[in-house]
Amino acid sequence: MTRFARNRGALLGLLILICVVLLAVFAPLLFPDSPWKMVQRPFLPPLAVEGMPLGTDTLGRNVAAGLVYGARVSLIVGLVSTAVALLIGIPLGALAGFYGGWIDEGAMRFTEFFQTIPSFALAIVLVAILEPHLTSITLAIAIVSWPPVARLVRAEVLSLRRREFVDAARLAGLSNMRILFGHILPNAMSPIIVMASLMVATAILLESSLSFLGLGDPNIMSWGYMIGAARTVIRTAWWLSFIPGVAILLTVLALNLIGEGLNDALNPRLARKGR
Amino acid sequence: MSTALSIHDLAIALPAGADRAFAVRNISFDLQEREILCVVGESGSGKSMTANALMGLLPDLVHVTEGAAVFEGRDLFSLPDSARRALRGDRIGMIFQEPMSALNPLMRIGDQIAEVYEAHNRFTPAERKERALSLIGEVGLPDPEKIIRAYPFQLSGGQRQRAMIAMALALDPAILIADEPTTALDVTTQAQILELIKTIQQRHGMAVMFITHDFGVVAEIADRVIVMRYGDIVEQGSAAQVLEAPQHDYTRALLAAIPSDSVPEPHPVTTAPVLEVRDLRKTYVTSGGLFKPTRSVTAIDGVSFTVARGEVLGIVGESGSGKSTVGRAIVRLVEPDSGQILLDGEDMNALTPQQLRHARRRVQMIFQDPYASLNPRKKILSAISEGPITQGVPVAEAHARARELLDTVGLEASAAERFPHEFSGGQRQRIGIARALAMDPDLIIADEAVSALDVSIQAQVLELLRDLQQRLGLSLLFITHDLRVAAQLCDRIAVMQRGKLVEIGPVSDVFLTPKAEYTRNLLAAVPGADWGNRAATAS
Known part of the structure; x- marks a missing residue:
């Protein structure tokens, strides 16, 4: 913890993320009206009218409200899809690394099957087939992002299972499952946590890209949708694309900073030295 | 005789959070021309840091804060980096402990020497190639023409160390620093490498700083x-002085901690065997690919032996002799191909995985690496009591027993x-x-259980093992590469070479009247054998 706190970038990231989370949580209190509601004249620039700090979009909707409600979608999609990806990737990688042999072969070929398809293309196809909905988007993102988790966990388990403490556990008569989940996986947690924090960032980007292409959930305001909708008016009202863009940038940056800070804190030997 | 290198008041600061503020402090010594100076100490004594400081190879965050090292009229620590780089390899050569990691695995030996x-x-x-060839011949590597084209992985450990020495010798340095080579x-x-270093030192008239x-x-x-x-520095002097008449208490303690060659009286073994191994075999087969043949090791x-109840049997051998595999096969961490492992008459090798999990209790193992053998995320209490709990002992009872055992092995309750770290x-x-x-x-297998420890700690752990063995009447299979350690603890010794048992017998027979040629070679190769015998007869 102290090692994490010593990293200034990571603290900044954490601060930004906390702000985003707070805005998302208190969105209904800040903006009781739906973000889809047309409240003013369209194309109001930021700070032009009281109560519309970020102006209005092409249809006269409040950009600030959209931004805050969009944060909810981004965070939910990011967290849930990462959790699902971990739920698929960790057990698969762990079993492949622990048992080896044909289980490993099978699991890794299956993983490669997903890795050979460009992940964004696969996500588009999945969302298009399943119909754009928050659940299907989250699921699609999870499905394209678990393979690296499986590979990482497999590599960690492969190196850990040769340790003498695993032999000792075996000699104690522990079952394979208890050795794997009680002794090996807890020791593999730190790289998984680091990877998960970066995966949340990637998931947010994926969701925004999908919404930008019009494959977002049509009932939910998201950052990607806002950029996509403002794309046609970028020369007359650039701020409509710029503001949600900055929101995505800051959130993703914050998550990356946190991931790096966690990495330095959890793997002190690999931390950049002497600087 | 003049001074080759003179170190004054050297202090090396460690980063905050280390176990002490300075790796070494206020040390001064001279390295004379044409001498071999041994720097001895246990791990953490600062001996390697001193050598690394001389070569400018200190890790980040560790700095020389004080002192001078005068070499050929210049202070090494105040030289600019470029000048030091020119000295490295040219006037001062270095060889390292682990030749595999010190050599570039992707470069041919000849190219690595030529690169110097x-x-x-x-x-x-x-000319470079010419000289590389003659160096390879000089360090006693067979068939230089072939070696020059070989990659490090194609050489044995000893050959790699010879190649490292050839690299260090390339520019005929005035000083050779050898860090636990x-x-x-x-x-x-x-024994061969020590001989080589001695010969080369004399032929080139080098000064050698040998860390061990x-x-x-x-x-x-x-x-x-x-x-x-x-x-x-607690003591310095000529080898004879320090070894025969040590002045400082620490030196005396270190010397006393070395297992001596004096052979204990063997106890006659009368009890029934607790373990009987019959014709055990294990072959590792690496399946070949399309273009490479299958390789089998x-x-x-065909190893057979018995361990009697309350007996300590030592298995001694060099790396690759199969001694550890025997230990692991007995507990079935390695599945043997054939043979019987009879524990009180029950064949361990015939058990189903389910039966085996319950039978595991009867043979336990003490591992080599104390840092890898404990799960870093489990508290000591759960590490000790996990096994009994799995075997059905009530939790409270297992915990109480674990605390008792901590006391038995000399640790506080x-x-x-606490956690292992x-x-x-x-x-x-x-x-x-x-x-x-x-x-x-019923049986404990100790696989190189004291090899990773410093001599003084090694002596303590051996003492504990002996004490426990006598008090509890343990049967122990003690696997080691160190003949002296084996002599201290064991009743009988089995010597293994390339998977075969070449000799087995009471300690005194194996040591004093070895029958196998290989055992004689092993005994002769023990470093300081003459001195050890002299010390033993003197005391």
């Missing part, structure tokens, strides 16, 4: 000795609530012993 010349802009490429090698190879933890090696090659502890080749290597090994005892096993 290239780095210092000497000679034409043709024989620690990773087998005894017979170690092993007083046997010191007795073998040192002219002068420096003993270090916690970053201080015979690790255990408070250790139970809070303990030293020796303490962790005690925890490993407690963990094995917790299962109330």
Whole structure:
């Protein structure tokens, strides 16, 4: 913890993320009206009218409200899809690394099957087939992002299972499952946590890209949708694309900073030295 | 005789959070021309840091804060980087402990030697090759024409170390720094490398600073000795002085901790065997690919022996002799191909996985690496009591027993609530012993259980093992590469070579009247054998 706190970038990231989370949580209190509601004249620039700090979009909707409600979608999609990806990737990688042999072969070929398809293309196809909905988007993102988790966990388990403490556990008569989940996986947690924090960032980007292409959930305001909708008016009202863009940038940056800070804190030997 | 290198008041600061502020402090010594100076100390004494400081190879965050090292009229520490780089390899050569990691695995040996010349802009490429060839011949590598084209992985450990020495010799340095160059090698190879270093030192008239933890090696090659502890020099003097008449208490303690060659009286073994191994075999087969043939290595080749109840049987052999595989096959961490492992008449090798899990209790193991053998995320209490709990012992009872055992192996009861990283290597090994005892096993297999420890800690752990063995009447299979350690603890010794048992008998027979040629070679290769015998007869 102290090692994490010593990293200034990571603290900044954490601060930004906390702000985003707070805005998302208190969105209904800040903006009781739906973000889809047309409240003013369209194309109001930021700070032009009281109560519309970020102006209005092409249809006269409040950009600030959209931004805050969009944060909810981004965070939910990011967290849930990462959790699902971990739920698929960790057990698969762990079993492949622990048992080896044909289980490993099978699991890794299956993983490669997903890795050979460009992940964004696969996500588009999945969302298009399943119909754009928050659940299907989250699921699609999870499905394209678990393979690296499986590979990482497999590599960690492969190196850990040769340790003498695993032999000792075996000699104690522990079952394979208890050795794997009680002794090996807890020791593999730190790289998984680091990877998960970066995966949340990637998931947010994926969701925004999908919404930008019009494959977002049509009932939910998201950052990607806002950029996509403002794309046609970028020369007359650039701020409509710029503001949600900055929101995505800051959130993703914050998550990356946190991931790096966690990495330095959890793997002190690999931390950049002497600087 | 003049001074080759003179070190004054050297202090090396460690980063905040290390166990002490300075790796070494206020040390001064001279390295004379044409002498071999041994720097001896246990791990953490600062001996390697001193060598690395001389070469400018200190890790980040560690700095020389004070002192000077005068070499050829210049202070090494105040030279600019470029000047030091020019000195490295040219006037000062270095060889390392682990030749596999010190050599570039993707470069041919000849190219690596030639690169030393290239780095210092000497000679034409043709001359470089010529010289590499003659160096390879000089360090006693067979068939230089072939070796020059070989990659490091194609050489044995001893050959790699010879190649490293050839690289260090390339530019005929005035000083050679050797940092534990024989620690990773087998005894017979170690004896050859020590011989080589001595010959080369005399032929080139070099000064050698030889860093080691092993007083046997010191007795073998040192002219002068420096003993270090916690970053201080506690004693220095000629090899004869330090070895025969040590002045400082620490040196005396270190020397006393070395297992002597004096052979204990064997107890006659009368009881029934607890373990009987019959014709055990294990062959590792690497399946070949499309273009390579299958490779098979015979690790255990028809080994049979017995361990009586309350007996300590030592298995001695060099690396690759199959001694560890035998230990692991008995507990079935390795599945043997054929043979019987009878534990009180029950064949362990015939058990189903389910039966095996329950039978596991009866044979326990103490592992080599005290840092890898404890799960870093489990408290000591759960590490010790996990096994018994799995076997059905009530939790409260298992915990009480674990605390009791911590006391038995000489640790405080408070250790139970701590994590492994809070303990030293020796303490962790005690925890490993407690963990094995917790299962109330019929037989304990100690696989190189003291090899990773410093001599003084090694002596303590051996003492503990002997004490426990006598008090509890343990049956012990003690696997080691170190003949002296085996002699101290064992009743009988089995010598293994390339998967075969070449000799087995009471300790005194194996040591005093060895029957096998290989056993004689092993005994002769033990460093400082003459000195050890003299010390033993004198006392």
